[in-house]
Amino acid sequence: MGSLLRLLWLTNLAMAQLESSSVEIITITGTTASLSGGEAPAATVPSDFEGSAIATSTLTSAISGTSSLNTTASSAQSEATYTRLVGGTRSSSVLSGNATATTSIAAPPVNTQPCNNYPELCNRKYSNITEVCAHNSPFVRQRNVASNQELTVTQQLDDGVRMLQGQAHYVNGTLYFCHTSCDLLNSGTVEDYLRTVTEWVAAHPFDVITILFGNYNWQDKDSDGNPLVTSRNFAKSIEASGLLPYIYQPPNTAMKLDDWPTLGELIISGKRVITFIDYNFNTKEVPYLLWEFYNMWETPFSPTSDNFTCEIQRPDGLAENRSREMMYMANHNLNVQISLAGLNLLIPNTAELNQTNGVNGSGSLGEMSTTCTDMWGRPPNFLLVDYYNYGSPMNGSVFEVAARANNVTYNRECCGKAASSGLNLQTPSSTYLALVVAMAAAAIL
Numbered sequence: 241m242g243s244l245l246r247l248l249w250l251t252n253l254a255m256a257q258l259e260s261s262s263v264e265i266i267t268i269t270g271t272t273a274s275l276s277g278g279e280a281p282a283a284t285v286p287s288d289f290e291g292s293a294i295a296t297s298t299l300t301s302a303i304s305g306t307s308s309l310n311t312t313a314s315s316a317q318s319e320a321t322y323t324r325l326v327g328g329t330r331s332s333s334v335l336s337g338n339a340t341a342t343t344s345i346a347a348p349p350v351n352t353q354p355c356n357n358y359p360e361l362c363n364r365k366y367s368n369i370t371e372v373c374a375h376n377s378p379f380v381r382q383r384n385v386a387s388n389q390e391l392t393v394t395q396q397l398d399d400g401v402r403m404l405q406g407q408a409h410y411v412n413g414t415l416y417f418c419h420t421s422c423d424l425l426n427s428g429t430v431e432d433y434l435r436t437v438t439e440w441v442a443a444h445p446f447d448v449i450t451i452l453f454g455n456y457n458w459q460d461k462d463s464d465g466n467p468l469v470t471s472r473n474f475a476k477s478i479e480a481s482g483l484l485p486y487i488y489q490p491p492n493t494a495m496k497l498d499d500w501p502t503l504g505e506l507i508i509s510g511k512r513v514i515t516f517i518d519y520n521f522n523t524k525e526v527p528y529l530l531w532e533f534y535n536m537w538e539t540p541f542s543p544t545s546d547n548f549t550c551e552i553q554r555p556d557g558l559a560e561n562r563s564r565e566m567m568y569m570a571n572h573n574l575n576v577q578i579s580l581a582g583l584n585l586l587i588p589n590t591a592e593l594n595q596t597n598g599v600n601g602s603g604s605l606g607e608m609s610t611t612c613t614d615m616w617g618r619p620p621n622f623l624l625v626d627y628y629n630y631g632s633p634m635n636g637s638v639f640e641v642a643a644r645a646n647n648v649t650y651n652r653e654c655c656g657k658a659a660s661s662g663l664n665l666q667t668p669s670s671t672y673l674a675l676v677v678a679m680a681a682a683a684i685l
């Protein structure tokens with residue numbers, strides 16, 4: 241155990257060192273796109289979208305780019321200090337009997353430390369992994385029809401959910417997670433929710449999670465006609481919750497697939513939380529809170545039919561060649577529409593859950609994952625589901641679907657059973673330990 245603590249200590253030390261270096265960040269001023277109403281408004285690609293494509297190229301070309309671009313320096317980890325968690329091949333020279341030098345290549349070290357539950361994922365880019373997303377993760381209320389999940393956010397993360405999505409409402413100057421109306425289902429403040437998430441993240445140093453904030457009040461204006469609720473409001477909740485030190489600052493506002501670091505790199509840097517907002521981003525003032533639709537697109541949302549299709553719904557007007565450079569999310573929650581207290585609501589169709597969240601069969605998550613993979617040449621990055629703990633042929637089928645997409649073997653117990661053991665450290669191989677030590681030493685020098 242002593243060596244495990246040492247490993248952790250070194251990792252923390254490395255994180256502290258990384259924080260002190262800085263990197264240039266290219267930002268684009270947030271724009272409010274013209275959108276239509278509803279829970280899932282259609283995003284229109286704003287006029288500066290192509291500007292973001294320029295922003296993803298080199299800094300020099302961005303500076304000579306259009307006026308919608310701006311550059312700002314911000315403290316973030318340096319890419320130069322990234323080290324592969326899995327390591328590479330080493331070679332050593334051997335002087336043989338007849339004085340001929342030969343070179344033997346040592347076998348690559350085998351990493352036994354899981355990243356997001358699988359050692360195989362450590363060396364893969366964040367953009368090359370399929371994860372389960374808890375739709376409306378905070379909406380956990382027993383016997384409330386507006387709920388989307390049965391188990392708490394801590395349990396969601398313990399069970400393997402790695403993307404959390406939630407709709408935030410701005411009420412009395414505070415952001416709350418509420419479903420459609422805070423009178424209907426109020427799950428508390430965004431800050432309190434994020435404090436719980438922060439505790440989990442702190443206790444799980446080998447996990448990378450994603451948070452997608454839904455801004456319900458994206459259309460509201462202040463007395464000057466400016467957007468009332470923007471990523472600035474979310475930043476307040478994020479910073480007050482203690483989550484900020486864990487948030488990864490990407491080098492570009494619009495990250496292409498190849499721009500993303502590996503899970504291992506994120507883990508070693510300590511920046512293991514990626515944040516997105518759907519509307520009213522402002523990467524100039526809150527550079528870490530990325531605009532969702534610069535970085536991923538979504539399949540049709542909130543369908544009430546189980547014909548889950550894989551075409552692009554949001555953002556509207558996204559060029560196909562651009563879409564192939566971005567991550568994408570498969571929306572796979574089946575709803576029924578109800579009218580209640582004057583509100584039209586889409587609520588989860590719980591009767592069909594086993595089929596919807598199933599590994600295979602008509603309307604299943606597994607079927608959609610396969611369909612989308614065939615259509616786009618790679619699986620969805622995020623599988624958005626309601627009540628992730630139900631499915632067929634067994635509970636946990638949603639994680640089986642993700643594992644198949646990732647070409648790994650799902651053999652965990654699901655769901656809501658195994659309480660978090662906190663530090664999920666595997667005994668590291670000596671090679672792995674040596675790599676982390678070397679990495680820490682490099683960061684100190």
Ligand SMILES: *[C@@H]1O[C@H](CO)[C@@H](O)[C@H](O)[C@H]1NC(C)=O
Pocket residue numbers: 307308309310311
């Ligand atoms: C870039 O940002 C600086 C400082 O915030 C500001 O003074 C300048 O006008 C901005 N330039 C553009 C082109 O937006």
Ligand SMILES: *[C@@H]1O[C@H](CO)[C@@H](O)[C@H](O)[C@H]1NC(C)=O
Pocket residue numbers: 336337338340
């Ligand atoms: C010495 O070198 C020759 C080729 O140059 C090789 O065939 C032979 O096996 C070597 N002998 C030893 C003992 O390594």
Ligand SMILES: *[C@@H]1O[C@H](CO)[C@@H](O)[C@H](O)[C@H]1NC(C)=O
Pocket residue numbers: 367368369370617618619620621
């Ligand atoms: C990850 O990369 C592998 C190898 O290129 C590819 O087969 C797989 O579809 C990719 N997965 C995702 C989610 O991008």
Ligand SMILES: *[C@@H]1O[C@H](CO)[C@@H](O)[C@H](O)[C@H]1NC(C)=O
Pocket residue numbers: 411412416422
């Ligand atoms: C907002 O303030 C009003 C008036 O004080 C109060 O009735 C209401 O419950 C508050 N809403 C929330 C979500 O706290």
Ligand SMILES: *[C@@H]1O[C@H](CO)[C@@H](O)[C@H](O)[C@H]1NC(C)=O
Pocket residue numbers: 547549
């Ligand atoms: C599902 O939707 C797609 C696209 O809208 C359509 O082409 C297809 O025929 C539909 N399939 C069924 C079974 O309704």
Ligand SMILES: *[C@@H]1O[C@H](CO)[C@@H](O)[C@H](O)[C@H]1NC(C)=O
Pocket residue numbers: 559561562
């Ligand atoms: C993407 O495709 C559009 C038309 O389909 C074309 O005008 C544009 O140049 C392409 N962009 C890139 C980066 O290939």
Ligand SMILES: *[C@@H]1O[C@H](CO)[C@@H](O)[C@H](O)[C@H]1NC(C)=O
Pocket residue numbers: 600601602
């Ligand atoms: C799912 O796959 C299993 C095993 O391949 C098969 O026995 C079963 O019939 C399939 N279920 C559906 C609904 O297609």
Ligand SMILES: *[C@@H]1O[C@H](CO)[C@@H](O)[C@H](O)[C@H]1NC(C)=O
Pocket residue numbers: 594631632633634635
């Ligand atoms: C759904 O599947 C689970 C796990 O296989 C099972 O326990 C449950 O009874 C099923 N529910 C329905 C409504 O079929």
Ligand SMILES: *[C@@H]1O[C@H](CO)[C@@H](O)[C@H](O)[C@H]1NC(C)=O
Pocket residue numbers: 629630635656
């Ligand atoms: C599946 O999960 C549900 C909800 O947690 C539970 O009621 C049911 O007993 C589970 N079924 C199995 C087979 O574990």
Ligand SMILES: *[C@@H]1O[C@H](CO)[C@@H](O)[C@H](O)[C@H]1NC(C)=O
Pocket residue numbers: 647
């Ligand atoms: C899936 O993983 C196995 C090893 O577990 C490997 O042999 C195979 O090439 C992988 N397939 C893909 C498509 O990456």
